[in-house]
Amino acid sequence: MLYKHLKSLILIIPTLTIGLWEYVRHSFLLPYISMDLGNWLAPLLVFLVTMTLLRKLFAKMEVLQEELQQEREAKAALEERENIARELHDGIAQSLFLLSVRLDRMDRMDRNGSGMNDSLRTAYQNLRKTVYEVNEYVRQAIAGLRYPVTPASKPWMESVQRLVEEFRRDTGLSVVLLWSLSEQRLTLKEKVELYSTVREAMINVYKHAGAERLWVEGTDRGDRGWRCEIRDDGAGFRRSDPLERGEGFGLAMIRERADKLNWSFTAARDGEHTRVVIEKEERW
Template sequence: MTYKQIKWTILFIPTITVGLWEYVRHQFLLPYISMDLGNWLTPLIVYLVSVTLLNKLFHMLERIRRELEQERTAKFALEARENLAKELHDGIAQSLFLLSVKIDRLEKSDEQQSQLQEIYNIRKTVHEVNRYVRQAISNLRYEDTAVKLMNLNEALDVEVQKIAKEVYVDIDVFWELQDEMLTPKEKVELLACIREAVLNIEKHANASKGWVQGEGDKQNWRVTIKDNGQGFEGNPFQLTDRYGLNIMKERAEEMNWELKLIRDNHHTHIMISKRENEVGCEVNHKMNI
């Protein structure tokens, strides 16, 4: 029953009860029940109906009212999150983008060499803050409804699928790593690393195909991002313009994960893994001969 129907039912039941009782009493029970006894029985019958049928209806009314209040509160919270996300996007994110453009111009100036290290530090900071802001915007807009709609075991898989669809390269996802095997902090950092690796496939690899695979358990797991692109020379982590890779490396070091970047069999592999008794971050480099 709806909220309105319950209210009208509560209003009508006592009236109908008294009307039916009085009709039965005067038509059929007058020879057996005196007028005084009938007058005493009328409020008693109304009371019995109230504590049985009406009491249940009042509980239903309270439950519906609580649900409406919860929906209203959730709606207000969602609107507030959406407004905050819009403010972040229109304010901080746009300002960071403009600052990034100015740094690009500064890098091309005649005094580039003397200011290169300072430019690199500024660019790295801007790149990282911009990534955090965009992730905050995404979480503000979608996290609340996504958590309600998705099964917890599917949440991480769905997020990886979404990342794969953000780029124009065809990315296949093979995901067996269950959501409960990672802490909330690990999920955030791992998804950030996967997003950076996938974006690198689109921006730098000139690849036509990519793969993302996650497997393992809570103590030992591995995530591999692979592509068939042009590969790399030397150690890309030492290049000053690879801000995303260096941020990925720092994330892995902070989480005590092992990070490997390998070129093998005409494919580039970025492997992020966790081993129960291993700490630190290792970068291995192999060239396919």
């Protein structure tokens, strides 16, 4: 029942009650009830109606007001989280990205013979890993802030679709989303981590593969669990082991995340495509 309908009923019911009582009293009860007794019974009847029916209506109106206040607070919280996420993205995340680009440039210069000694190269690799980890933490924080607090407030699939659309717009790559994995199969933590995994794999394709097309596929395998695959038509890995030092920081972070959640992770070349696959097997 709508809030305005409740207010109307609360205002109308006492009037209808006293009007109906006076009609019945004057039409049918005058031979049996005196005027003085009828005058006393009128407020008593209104009081009884108020204590029974109107109290329930007032309680219902209070519940609606409470729900409305909670919705306003939740909306304000989501807006504030979105503002914080935007500030992180436009500030810290962008700075870390530029720093990682410069580190990648230093790495290419070293491979081309700039001549880092062993200690300097070790320090450089540690710095690069630290920057990457901080960047990953910031991006996870942004994803956590943008992700709704309650699962019912916004479908998780909408976040995945928005990720693909933004990536397609920012990079110009052709991205095909094939997703049949129900979000009910994932816990809240798994949703956040799988979202970060897909994003990281897509960024790796853009930065390293030189691909023209990218496929993102999520499959519900029923009793066997689920499967998520990011596939591209790029150049593939420079080394036989894609997690070898100097190439696989992004993939290493994906593998670490998968290990923490007991997911299986594979990254391999298959014909003309490179596949990064995350799977979860159900155990009964």
